Amino acid sequence: MNDLQWAPIGPPQPIPPPLPPARVDFSGDRSEFRRLVTKGAMLELVTFGFYRFWLVTDIRRHLWSNTSIDGDAAEYTGRAKELLIGFLFALAILLPIYLAYFLIGIEFERWQGFASTPLFISFYAFGQFAIYRARRYRLTRTVWRGVRFWMDGSGWAYSFRAMLWGLLVFLTLGLALPWREASLERYKMRHTHFGDLQGDFEGDGWTFFKRGWWLWLLTPIAIVIFPLAPFLYAEFKAREWRWWLDGIRVGGVSLSSTLPHNAFYGLYWKVIGWWTLLTTLFGVYITCATLLIVKLSGLSPEQAFGPGHFAKSLPLLAAMVVGYFALALSVNIVMRVYLQRDLWAKVLETVQVHDIGAAADVRASGELASALGEGFADGLDVAGF
Structure with missing residues (x-):
């Protein structure tokens, strides 16, 4: 007869405490x-804007590669050439639409106001x-710990939902916006995956x-009192970011944020301050250029820039074009530094990742998405970074 061995009876072993949340660091x-x-x-200036595909790719690589979750940095694998090809394909589809509307506007001027409504809806x-689709592209080019994010679902189904919610927001004067955002985010996240983990x-x-x-x-x-508008918008964006981060789930992993309500005050006011300074300098530059051209021409301002002296106004036109491009260049730099890099860093320093161990045994899955959606987003000026 076999001897039975019994474990000594004693107090139950305590359940080990949960691991502390993982940090998200930006370096x-x-x-x-x-x-x-x-x-x-x-380079955007000298290439008439075509370098932006390389610039956007470099920006994403910088932000992704310097963002670490639990000590491991993310990786962006997208290429500028993909964005360029996607944009050209999208342009081939959008240009005929633009051209058709332009011809309709010329041929039937009285119908132009009516025609603008279906054009806007389209x-x-x-x-x-x-x-x-642009979000889908960016996710499939985002890799963490060797596993790629990916996304399924229908872009047109999402568009249909967004249009219905947009109509409801319009009819309620914006009151339905929180429910619109929740519904659309739920659709996007339920079609988002990290390997074989599904988002929610x-x-x-x-x-x-x-x-x-x-x-x-x-x-x-x-809207009436300008100084209130930046504060109001900054409050809204900070509360939206925190609400959005608190709701993200990927498998058993969840996020939380302690982003304060006033986190973006300084960023938006710095952008406004730079914009005011740059436009003031632009005005001073144009004034000085005008006075200089008038003095060199020996004519009065009315004579120098009148219809009969178009050739004499060409130097001023050239000076204005140079000044405008310099202004646009400077504003773009300011916005990218403050509203992309600084905002990214400020948000990430408040984020914690809970139950990161749930993503330890994930299997790679999903397929790469084309850059056509990002091309459409760029052509319609709705692209993110």
């Missing part, structure tokens, strides 16, 4: 980023489709509404 150097976007903006639908979104419209209902009440006042 990107601000001066390096500023040099990157300054060089890129100048572009809005295309824009929402492009936003979804647990944020709801009522929670978002409770955090910012008073902003909706103050919006009409902020």
